Amino acid sequence: EVQLVESGGGLVQPGGSLRLSCAASGFTFSTYWMHWVRQAPGKGPVWVSHINNNGRTTNYADSVKGRFTISRDNTKNTLYLQMNSLRAEDTAVYYCARDLSVTNWFDSWGQGTLVSVSS
Amino acid sequence: EIVLTQSPATLSLSPGERATLSCRASQSISSYLAWYQQKPGQAPRLLIYDTSNRATGIPARFSGSGSGTDFTLTISSLEPEDFAVYYCQQRRNWPLTFGGGTKVEIK
Numbered sequence: 001e002v003q004l005v006e007s008g009g010g011l012v013q014p015g016g017s018l019r020l021s022c023a024a025s026g027f028t029f030s031t032y033w034m035h036w037v038r039q040a041p042g043k044g045p046v047w048v049s050h051i052n053n054n055g056r057t058t059n060y061a062d063s064v065k066g067r068f069t070i071s072r073d074n075t076k077n078t079l080y081l082q083m084n085s086l087r088a089e090d091t092a093v094y095y096c097a098r099d100l101s102v103t104n105w106f107d108s109w110g111q112g113t114l115v116s117v118s119s
Numbered sequence: 120e121i122v123l124t125q126s127p128a129t130l131s132l133s134p135g136e137r138a139t140l141s142c143r144a145s146q147s148i149s150s151y152l153a154w155y156q157q158k159p160g161q162a163p164r165l166l167i168y169d170t171s172n173r174a175t176g177i178p179a180r181f182s183g184s185g186s187g188t189d190f191t192l193t194i195s196s197l198e199p200e201d202f203a204v205y206y207c208q209q210r211r212n213w214p215l216t217f218g219g220g221t222k223v224e225i226k
Contacts (some may be wrong), residue, residue, distance in 0.1 A: 109162035
């Protein structure tokens with residue numbers, strides 16, 4: 001069974017940093033593209049970032065480019081999102097999502113981790 | 120950025136009725152559209168990808184159609200578990216974008 005478990009969320013002040021992790025199991029992690037998707041309270045999902053299977057290709061939403069960094073450790077089956085210079089508008093539940101076979105569709109999602117940016 | 124506009128915002132129907140949800144893209148996205156279902160407190164679930172392909176385990180009452188800029192998700196006969204929010208998503212261009220959602224509520 002595919003499992004994605006996010007961690008690392010919490011309350012942080014504006015300008016602060018957090019690193020999210022997503023532990024994957026139940027599939028061969030190193031062969032899948034992965035994504036981060038966020039969802040602010042009461043709003044629709046917003047794609048944040050993508051990484052290919054070997055970590056050499058990444059993509060970002062304009063709203064986080066230069067502030068967030070996606071990475072992965074295929075030896076640990078773990079996806080990361082380093083978030084710097086956090087803003088109030090980054091407040092959301094952050095989901096990691098598995099890509100459906102190099103398609104940019106999201107076929108498995110974690111339960112999400114809440115990031116709150118507030119003073 | 121490709122903008123996806125979903126309509127209606129809310130659809131009030133009874134179990135057993137047919138639901139028709141619309142998603143319109145700001146430019147042609149060929150057939151590169153997916154649909155997700157989200158229930159309160161849960162992550163979205165992939166229902167349909169590439170306009171009309173059902174994801175693994177998705178019942179046949181869910182179907183998708185369309186091309187270019189206009190797309191439709193149809194639920195042929197609503198089951199109690201189908202009352203939820205539905206989002207469309209495109210993968211034609213970066214950034215990947217979602218629509219604003221349609222809530223299907225019990226009438």
